[in-house]
Amino acid sequence: MGLTAYQALFDHGKLTAGQRVLINGAGGAVGGYAVQLAKNTGAHVIATASPRSSKQVRTAGADEVVDHTATEVTAAVTEPVDVVLNVAPIDPAQLAALPGLIRSGGVLVNTTVWMPAPSDEEHGVRGIDLFVRSDAEQLAQLVALVDRGELHVAVAERVPLAELPTLHARAAAGAVHGKAIVVPPTA
Numbered sequence: 557m558g559l560t561a562y563q564a565l566f567d568h569g570k571l572t573a574g575q576r577v578l579i580n581g582a583g584g585a586v587g588g589y590a591v592q593l594a595k596n597t598g599a600h601v602i603a604t605a606s607p608r609s610s611k612q613v614r615t616a617g618a619d620e621v622v623d624h625t626a627t628e629v630t631a632a633v634t635e636p637v638d639v640v641l642n643v644a645p646i647d648p649a650q651l652a653a654l655p656g657l658i659r660s661g662g663v664l665v666n667t668t669v670w671m672p673a674p675s676d677e678e679h680g681v682r683g684i685d686l687f688v689r690s691d692a693e694q695l696a697q698l699v700a701l702v703d704r705g706e707l708h709v710a711v712a713e714r715v716p717l718a719e720l721p722t723l724h725a726r727a728a729a730g731a732v733h734g735k736a737i738v739v740p741p742t743a
Contacts, residue, residue, distance in 0.1 A: 558698045558707070560688045561590035561641075564665040565597075568684045569639035573598030576637040578657060580629060581644025582618060583609030585735075586667065590641055591616040592707050602637065604629050604644065616708070633657045640664045642673075655681045710734035717741060 564586075565571045577594045581587045582603030594601045595617030603618035610621045622632040629650070636659035642651060645668055654664050655676040663682045666673035673683030701707035712734025715723045718741070726732050 557585040558589040558593075558709075559691065559694055560586045560643075560667060560686065561593055562694055562698060563688055563691075564641050564643075564667065564686050565590060565593055565639065568665045568686060569641065569663050571597055571599055571639050574600075575639065576600045576602065576635065577639040577641065578602045578604075578629070578633060578637045578654075579618075580604045580624075580640060580642045580646070580654065582613045582616075582621075584643060586643045587641075588612065588616055588710070589707070590643070591618050593701075595619075596701070596706055599639075602633060612710070630654075630657060636662070638662045642666045642668060644668070655679070655683065711737055713737070714739050 571577055577599045579587050579590045582591050583605035591601055591603055591613055601618045602620040603613045604622045604624040605613040606625050607623055613621050622629055630653045637657055640654050640658055648671055651671055652674050655674050658681045660680040664673050665684045665686050667686050669685050673685045675683035714737045717738055720738055723736055
């Protein structure tokens with residue numbers, strides 16, 4: 557998930573310090589890493605989140621948080637952004653509206669590949685569908701960020717291996733928030 561955020565922001569979005577980025581779906585795992593990585597880079601971070609996850613998104617470094625349950629993101633973002641990262645399963649019409657928030661030369665990186673990323677060629681906005689790829693060097697960079705305390709991994713719970721089926725059932729029901737570490741038996 558960290559690798560997805562990294563590749564979206566830097567390989568495809570070419571995000572740099574001083575730019576503005578919108579992370580649509582920042583309350584999820586990929587979005588949470590994206591907020592931290594973008595903020596660590598020196599970007600101005602606008603994040604969409606539900607009321608349930610808005611505090612964690614702000615703690616991760618978001619400069620602005622849009623409650624997507626109460627406000628359309630297209631109405632809340634009043635200044636153009638350089639990069640939009642969409643990690644949320646949104647309505648196709650909402651996805652189609654996102655390029656209108658991006659300044660000329662900017663990019664929309666979309667991880668919901670069942671809906672192709674829209675472009676706006678007239679205004680110089682590229683749409684990219686992200687398919688994450690394995691990259692040991694990038695993973696090592698992420699580990700180094702964690703080791704330095706610059707990237708936080710939210711470990712919500714530790715679960716014995718014997719309880720793995722229960723963990724899967726809870727996750728399917730949406731009742732697992734943060735990372736769960738499965739612990740093997742000790743003897």
